[in-house]
Amino acid sequence: MEELSAVEPDPAQAAGAAFPADQAGSARTVPAPEPGSTGAVSARKPGGTGAVPVRGGGGTGAVPARKPGGVGTVSARGAGGVGAVSAQDAVIATRALSKRYRGGQLAVDGLDLTVPAGSVFGFLGPNGSGKTTTIRMLMGLIEPTSGTARVLGQPMPRSTRAVLPHVGALIEGPALYGFLSGRDNLVRYDAADPAADPRTRRTRVATALDRVGLTAAAGKKAKAYSLGMKQRLGLAAALLQPRRLLVLDEPTNGLDPQGMREIRSLVRELASDGTTVFLSSHLLDEIEQVCTHAAVMAQGRLITQGPVADLAAGARGRLVVTTPDAGDAARILKEQGVADIVVTETGVTAEPPDRELAHLNAALVTAGVRVRGFGVERASLEDAFVALTGEGFDVAG
Amino acid sequence: MSRAESLPKSDTEPEPDTESETEPGTEAEAGTGANAKSAARPGGRGPSRATTRAGVTAEPRAGRTPSPLWTLGLFRNELVTTFRRWRTIALLGVLAAVPILIGISIRVETRGGSTAGGGGEGPAFIAQITNNGLFLVFTALAVTLPFFLPMAIGVVAGDAIAGEANAGTLRYLLVAPAGRTRLLLTKYATTMTFCLVATLVVAVSAFAVGALLFPLGELTTISGTRIGFAEGLGRALLIALVVSASLTGVAALGLFVSTLTNSGIAAMATTVGLVITVQILDQIPQLHALQPYFFSHYWLSFADLMRDPVYWDDLVRNLGLQGLYAAVFGSAAWARFTAKDITA
Numbered sequence: 001m002e003e004l005s006a007v008e009p010d011p012a013q014a015a016g017a018a019f020p021a022d023q024a025g026s027a028r029t030v031p032a033p034e035p036g037s038t039g040a041v042s043a044r045k046p047g048g049t050g051a052v053p054v055r056g057g058g059g060t061g062a063v064p065a066r067k068p069g070g071v072g073t074v075s076a077r078g079a080g081g082v083g084a085v086s087a088q089d090a091v092i093a094t095r096a097l098s099k100r101y102r103g104g105q106l107a108v109d110g111l112d113l114t115v116p117a118g119s120v121f122g123f124l125g126p127n128g129s130g131k132t133t134t135i136r137m138l139m140g141l142i143e144p145t146s147g148t149a150r151v152l153g154q155p156m157p158r159s160t161r162a163v164l165p166h167v168g169a170l171i172e173g174p175a176l177y178g179f180l181s182g183r184d185n186l187v188r189y190d191a192a193d194p195a196a197d198p199r200t201r202r203t204r205v206a207t208a209l210d211r212v213g214l215t216a217a218a219g220k221k222a223k224a225y226s227l228g229m230k231q232r233l234g235l236a237a238a239l240l241q242p243r244r245l246l247v248l249d250e251p252t253n254g255l256d257p258q259g260m261r262e263i264r265s266l267v268r269e270l271a272s273d274g275t276t277v278f279l280s281s282h283l284l285d286e287i288e289q290v291c292t293h294a295a296v297m298a299q300g301r302l303i304t305q306g307p308v309a310d311l312a313a314g315a316r317g318r319l320v321v322t323t324p325d326a327g328d329a330a331r332i333l334k335e336q337g338v339a340d341i342v343v344t345e346t347g348v349t350a351e352p353p354d355r356e357l358a359h360l361n362a363a364l365v366t367a368g369v370r371v372r373g374f375g376v377e378r379a380s381l382e383d384a385f386v387a388l389t390g391e392g393f394d395v396a397g
Numbered sequence: 398m399s400r401a402e403s404l405p406k407s408d409t410e411p412e413p414d415t416e417s418e419t420e421p422g423t424e425a426e427a428g429t430g431a432n433a434k435s436a437a438r439p440g441g442r443g444p445s446r447a448t449t450r451a452g453v454t455a456e457p458r459a460g461r462t463p464s465p466l467w468t469l470g471l472f473r474n475e476l477v478t479t480f481r482r483w484r485t486i487a488l489l490g491v492l493a494a495v496p497i498l499i500g501i502s503i504r505v506e507t508r509g510g511s512t513a514g515g516g517g518e519g520p521a522f523i524a525q526i527t528n529n530g531l532f533l534v535f536t537a538l539a540v541t542l543p544f545f546l547p548m549a550i551g552v553v554a555g556d557a558i559a560g561e562a563n564a565g566t567l568r569y570l571l572v573a574p575a576g577r578t579r580l581l582l583t584k585y586a587t588t589m590t591f592c593l594v595a596t597l598v599v600a601v602s603a604f605a606v607g608a609l610l611f612p613l614g615e616l617t618t619i620s621g622t623r624i625g626f627a628e629g630l631g632r633a634l635l636i637a638l639v640v641s642a643s644l645t646g647v648a649a650l651g652l653f654v655s656t657l658t659n660s661g662i663a664a665m666a667t668t669v670g671l672v673i674t675v676q677i678l679d680q681i682p683q684l685h686a687l688q689p690y691f692f693s694h695y696w697l698s699f700a701d702l703m704r705d706p707v708y709w710d711d712l713v714r715n716l717g718l719q720g721l722y723a724a725v726f727g728s729a730a731w732a733r734f735t736a737k738d739i740t741a
Contacts, residue, residue: 142739164572169572180481193574
């Protein structure tokens with residue numbers, strides 16, 4: 001309940017991150033020649049620097065070098081949601097991408113997604129929000145009903161042969177041949193790639209197995225693998241070649257905590273090598289830890305996208321007072337004009353007021369409230385996510 | 398292979414700016430050109446990547462252009478995968494057991510000196526086996542062709558696409574990217590190879606059993622002339638080839654069914670069910686007008702190869718019909734599979 005209140009501030013203040021769904025929808029229909037209105041999402045933020053927040057030192061230089069016109073400009077074609085990322089730099093760029101299944105269900109509705117090169121892009125959304133359908137369209141497995149998708153600058157699904165050798169993918173969990181050993185599974189997937197050199201196959205398979213820590217179990221039949229081992233093998237298949245884009249759908253599913261850590265560090269390592277990573281997950285702290293950018297989907301629509309810092313900043317923090325005298329504290333805060341006070345087990349939380357917080361603390365202490373902790377808790381990505389997609393637990397139909 | 402070696406080492410690290418500046422709307426053409434261009438994309442990041450993962454990374458970028466030979470890698474892998482499966486080995490085992498059973502039962506039955514099948518109706522050539530073991534090959538093929546062989550083909554063909562979809566491996570093959578047409582051709586070629594291997598397994602097993610249990614030597618054709626053993630052996634091989642060619646229709650039908658569903662079991666059952674249904678319909682006199690179009694109608698025409706001179710009419714009709722089935726259902730499978738949304 002309390003998190004819901006975080007949405008209340010007017011959307012303008014929330015700096016785009018907290019656009020309610022309908023607003024985002026209308027913003028999307030703004031014609032491209034007026035990028036200001038859409039691009040403002042991050043361009044307005046002084047800290048966010050509108051610039052393409054390319055991750056790591058690696059490729060940053062390339063962006064201005066190629067586009068001397070200025071980082072802040074939005075090219076007409078690339079006027080997606082994220083302010084300054086032009087279509088040329090985007091590893092994934094979709095325009096009004098839609099998919100209606102034969103049953104009539106609209107799974108993806110007018111998606112304008114822009115994934116900047118070099119980013120670790122978190123793709124968020126509740127179950128059934130259209131994430132997997134989107135990923136399948138990007139990978140050329142599903143034909144879009146309307147709209148276009150470009151991956152690595154080329155149209156999908158038309159250019160699958162040229163694009164996909166540069167893309168490693170883990171889609172909806174691993175799928176393996178149970179009657180083959182782990183190593184032979186990888187050999188088979190590698191043989192399926194016409195661009196893969198058979199002379200280096202053995203070496204590359206061994207390297208990939210080593211990378212995910214499966215060398216010892218490489219000879220075992222895949223049906224004897226645990227879920228985590230299967231997941232690792234699926235990842236290894238995505239890493240058989242040096243890739244420019246990695247699409248990882250729920251990569252940490254079924255992994256033990258060590259495995260999750262390893263995957264996270266693997267993702268970071270890949271990203272620092274310049275690989276763009278497109279990561280779908282429902283584990284928000286995972287996204288927050290690893291990703292530089294994120295997009296949120298709900299009910300087939302893109303609600304927001306942008307740098308993670310901006311998204312989290314969009315949801316307002318909470319004033320948290322830790323005290324054994326919760327009742328008194330609540331009363332005093334109310335007298336001070338603080339809104340949305342909630343009494344919790346350990347104290348009181350409230351909406352942070354605009355004035356100096358020290359005065360509030362002083363007022364509490366003066367009134368004899370035993371204050372053990374006082375401060376504003378920064379909103380997590382989870383708060384932002386819930387604020388955007390709603391509390392409801394039910395899967396959208 | 399050497400061709401691949403000489404492939405563009407040059408596009409490893411060109412100064413990327415000029416190349417990636419090109420209008421991204423124009424690279425509609427797939428294949429090598431587009432490939433090389435996109436390889437140059439990440440520009441400034443290339444070198445740093447190459448240094449971090451030295452050996453593996455630096456080298457293959459040059460080899461990203463597909464070599465025609467490499468595309469056969471999937472077919473080779475598919476063959477190995479198929480024939481290493483327990484299921485395939487079991488099917489072949491059953492097929493190999495049929496001639497053994499026939500051979501032993503005839504041997505047991507004729508121990509008293511009576512001729513096999515004397516008086517009664519039996520499969521083609523069965524009466525001659527006691528005179529010449531080579532006839533066991535013909536008998537075994539005549540026995541397995543109506544049911545055992547098409548059933549085995551139905552299992553392999555029906556599972557080809559649907560089984561991959563069921564296991565979820567289809568999406569990874571396509572993302573690899575195997576290419577839909579390439580994958581379908583690979584699957585069909587593998588199924589055809591299985592047809593050939595299955596027929597040869599029956600023939601070889603029958604020949605081995607025949608040679609062990611019965612005398613070999615000159616043989617009498619259906620027309621009554623006598624031919625030498627070597628020529629008889631040649632005709633046996635020819636018959637085996639014709640029998641496996643007779644199965645191309647079923648294979649194409651099975652592959653088409655396989656593209657319709659995501660359940661391997663359903664595809665196998667449907668294909669085998671169709672094989673049985675068609676053979677039952679082929680026995681109903683009222684369907685006389687339709688029967689020449691049933692894929693199984695001319696199957697037993699392979700016996701005409703044992704005439705002297707060979708009677709070609711039905712053999713040619715059979716092969717033509719199989720070709721028609723392969724063309725029709727092959728195209729249908731292709732049309733279906735290349736336009737299909739892969740949701741499994």
